Amino acid sequence: MNNPYQVLGVSENATDEEIKSAYRALAKKYHPDNYTNSPLADVAEQKMKEINEAYDTINQMRQKGKGTGSASNTNSYYGNASGSQFYNVRIYIQRNMINQAEQILDTTPQSNRTAEWHFLKGMCAYKKGFNEQAMNYFTTACNMDPNNSEYRSALNNMNVQRNYNYGGYNQPYGNDMSGSNCTCCDVCTAMMCADCLCSCCR
């Protein structure tokens, strides 16, 4: 196994607090919610496991005996798939075999194109990176079956990404220029005021 300190990106002299916050930052990054439906979900899960192990190891080495209490439960997304008429499609999608999945979906007769069909088409599009197509399919699926939490969460996930909530980006427009509120007029006024003061003191 790799050096647990390296896994968390901290030095061996780091305090417990530093380690905890480094662990938390990474855990937030690799959180399964960020990778819902993503073709990289398994990679993120693996990373999560690694940092959990590293954190536990460090804690044990420092004889704290504290665990992270973390349990990976990412597989629940496909939990209740067995009763579905598109069982095979779900398996293909889960294994990132998108062409095979789409082949089955595209040969499905028009009458069988249920909300689930639209949802799965959306999943295929999403995995390929065709976000707009995925958005359309997910929306249709939700409209056809508004009470289905699986479809709803896929759509919600799309909407979260469409806000790019990282790094304080979600600020109103024009905030990227610091001091942009200072116009030519402001500068002029300031200069005039300063000039007045100067002549006063003379």
Added chain:
Amino acid sequence: MFGYLQIQKSELKVCEYDSYKAIYCGLCKQLGKDYSFLTRFILSYDCTFYAMLLMSVSRSCKGFVSKRCICNPLKKCNFALCNSDSYNKAAAFSVISAYYKLKDNIADSRLLKKLFSYISLPFFSHWRKKAVKKRGYIELDNIVSDMLSMQFEDEASDVSTIDTSAHPTALMLAKIFEREAETEIDRRVYYEFGYHIGRWIYLIDAADDLNKDIKNKNYNPFVRANKTDCNYIQSVLSQSLARAYDAYNLMNIIDFKGILDNMFLLGFPAIQNKVISKLKTEVENE
């Protein structure tokens, strides 16, 4: 590529900015060394980003040296040293993509630009051949030329959508980054990363050119899809950036992490904000 992959300078540490500049200068020097003095002028932020990412994942940056700068011989500059072919790859990619961009310009731009492209084409053709034959970047050349023919096909097709029009550029970068991976897992991460950053670049360029394209009646994916609402365009761009960032987080980045994080969290969003607010004011003025 079009120069959207920039840093947010005001938020970088001074030492980080110095390293960034040293990579920029290093790539410039490599372009001069591998090709010609003139190719130094095609140096772009995008290729600097590419070089930096390559150096970061291959951990090949081996310090800095201070030498004279060609452009300003009175000044001494820092150059980042690299012990793998990261610079060569980025230089080859600059030359090859510049050549194809020029060819694309000849196909669909106006008289003056067309003329200029015609005149400079033989030079770029020569450098591209040098990259392919002498330096062996034939695969890179194939990837870029495949992208262009796919793009051309899509623009002519009736079923072109936002997704399909961004696909060629996205796929190009996916393939380019995928080649750097050593394990199967890395390959998937790099592919996803390249795909979404490529999609973002293509679409932000389309958003930037939106009104120009409407005026000149050129092809534009947002116009074709009849979706030119600023908020919609912003959410499309944000989603691509979000997916690229999620993939980026799964890469093993140690060197230049501060600079790369700055780009993803501040630099790219700032550029995106700039493009979108430009669009908004243009809409208001009409």
